[in-house]
Amino acid sequence: MRLSATVSTPARAPGDALAVSVWQEDIRRRAIVAEDLARLDRDAHGALSAAVARESMKGERGQRVEAATRGGRIIVFLGMGKRAKMDPRAWLILGAAASHFAREHRVKSLALAARVEGTGEIARLLAQGLHLGGYEYALGTGEKFKRRKLPLQSTVISFLSKLPGQVTEALRTGSIVGQAANFARDLVNEPANVVTPTELAARAKAWCEPAGVEVDVWGKAKLKALNCGGLLGVNQGSTEPPVMIVMRHAPEELRGGPKLALVGKGVTFDTGGISLKPGADMHLMKGDMAGAAAVIAAMGAIGRLRLPVQVIAYVPSTDNMPSGSAIRPGDVVTHPNGKTTEVLNTDAEGRLILADALVHACREKPTHLVDWATLTGACVVALGERIAGVMSPDEAWRARVCALGTDAGERVWPLPLDEDFAEGLKKSDVADLANIGGGRWGGAEVAGKFLEQFVDGPLWAHVDIAGPSYASSAHAQFTTKGATGCGVPLAVRLAESLAAARGG
Numbered sequence: 001m002r003l004s005a006t007v008s009t010p011a012r013a014p015g016d017a018l019a020v021s022v023w024q025e026d027i028r029r030r031a032i033v034a035e036d037l038a039r040l041d042r043d044a045h046g047a048l049s050a051a052v053a054r055e056s057m058k059g060e061r062g063q064r065v066e067a068a069t070r071g072g073r074i075i076v077f078l079g080m081g082k083r084a085k086m087d088p089r090a091w092l093i094l095g096a097a098a099s100h101f102a103r104e105h106r107v108k109s110l111a112l113a114a115r116v117e118g119t120g121e122i123a124r125l126l127a128q129g130l131h132l133g134g135y136e137y138a139l140g141t142g143e144k145f146k147r148r149k150l151p152l153q154s155t156v157i158s159f160l161s162k163l164p165g166q167v168t169e170a171l172r173t174g175s176i177v178g179q180a181a182n183f184a185r186d187l188v189n190e191p192a193n194v195v196t197p198t199e200l201a202a203r204a205k206a207w208c209e210p211a212g213v214e215v216d217v218w219g220k221a222k223l224k225a226l227n228c229g230g231l232l233g234v235n236q237g238s239t240e241p242p243v244m245i246v247m248r249h250a251p252e253e254l255r256g257g258p259k260l261a262l263v264g265k266g267v268t269f270d271t272g273g274i275s276l277k278p279g280a281d282m283h284l285m286k287g288d289m290a291g292a293a294a295v296i297a298a299m300g301a302i303g304r305l306r307l308p309v310q311v312i313a314y315v316p317s318t319d320n321m322p323s324g325s326a327i328r329p330g331d332v333v334t335h336p337n338g339k340t341t342e343v344l345n346t347d348a349e350g351r352l353i354l355a356d357a358l359v360h361a362c363r364e365k366p367t368h369l370v371d372w373a374t375l376t377g378a379c380v381v382a383l384g385e386r387i388a389g390v391m392s393p394d395e396a397w398r399a400r401v402c403a404l405g406t407d408a409g410e411r412v413w414p415l416p417l418d419e420d421f422a423e424g425l426k427k428s429d430v431a432d433l434a435n436i437g438g439g440r441w442g443g444a445e446v447a448g449k450f451l452e453q454f455v456d457g458p459l460w461a462h463v464d465i466a467g468p469s470y471a472s473s474a475h476a477q478f479t480t481k482g483a484t485g486c487g488v489p490l491a492v493r494l495a496e497s498l499a500a501a502r503g504g
């Protein structure tokens, strides 16, 4: 999709169809008070004022009114919520709602009237939203997937005032982030018999190498040599070999300064192993590699954006299967730093493979480290299906990660990592740690505390995306049922933020 920005009044914006933002403040006492909207309403044969009078359009987020204009174009008015309260997600939603509309009406060229002064931030979020809203899973096999091509070829965003120079750059950034998130969504939506650890590594290469990001894949022999006992232990019951995918965006001239490490959980299917999960909804566990997908997708985006900062990434990947060779409750594994873990529950497998990746990531001496993992059902109980939990022993870093997530249009919320969450983990009779705490409550924090034992050096944060990586139904315009691509916008922002801190 070609994407550009111009300064014009909405009516003059070019395109076969026009999407227009409507704020609650544009409407008062069942009447349109914004002059530009009133003009568009006349052009739309009064469709907007009629909807306003019958109160089916109040400018609330998600509301919409469609009409034909005198000039034969279609026009859609999209509710945004309160202008005074506009947040980053308002722009993602506008972009996404506009591309949904374009898909439904098979629009090839779209004009999107933002009705605000142009800024880089807004342009970026609109571009990101346009891509997210255009997503549809099209990689399925079978007849019904043959027709799924997005008709939209070009979008022109119109702003009210002269555009600052960075708008074009911002549109590119937003497009790259949106496309990367859609790439992550495909990886998560595709079945586990397609996206095996080996295939995940191949996709990481295909996505990252053209972006100038180096990809190194450690196979079983190397994992043994490097003492990745957690990953090998979880993989033991499987016929699919495990991998550690190592990615590097390390512009030579940027040695020194901040160095960001990203880690993502890549369990391509989680049956629970010998501690088998119940059957209901088990198919959703093909999405247990959403952290890996986010990290791989973000690395490709970071490479394409040529961000002036070193970023490395570690993705441990395996499936978690029960079989005659599978790891048993009570078995002990040894991680690369020599620490041992008693596997009291084989369904707490994510932390076992992440431990190995965290140790190896820390050996590269990053200054900052963030991991994404579909780690616990407890996090979904705590924050619901749409909000990620952010944990860190460093409060300032946790706050910064949360703020960057919000800026990027993600929904994130802090969770604590007090020392006593680790108590149960330290009570194994036969190893340094047990992989579960033994108690019933605070499972997200206990898992976070387990990971903390393997972090040595950098400022670290753990993002539990068990809830928001997958949507059980469509919501917020840019989220279709299925994979959401969460984690990608935040990961890219983190790299940008450290690049800016470097002064580069």
Ligand code: BES
Pocket (backbone or CB within 6 Å): 270, 272, 288, 345, 347, 348, 349, 350, 374, 375, 376, 377, 378, 380, 436, 443, 466, 467
């Ligand atoms: N992959 C699951 C967590 C999960 C649950 C992700 C629901 C998405 C939706 C993880 O490996 C797991 O099984 N966690 C256990 C941990 C428990 C055994 C301590 C859980 O949350 O039940």
Ligand code: MN
Pocket (backbone or CB within 6 Å): 270, 272, 346, 347, 348, 349, 350
């Ligand atoms: Mn599990």
Ligand code: ZN
Pocket (backbone or CB within 6 Å): 267, 270, 288, 347, 349, 350, 374, 375
């Ligand atoms: Zn899992």
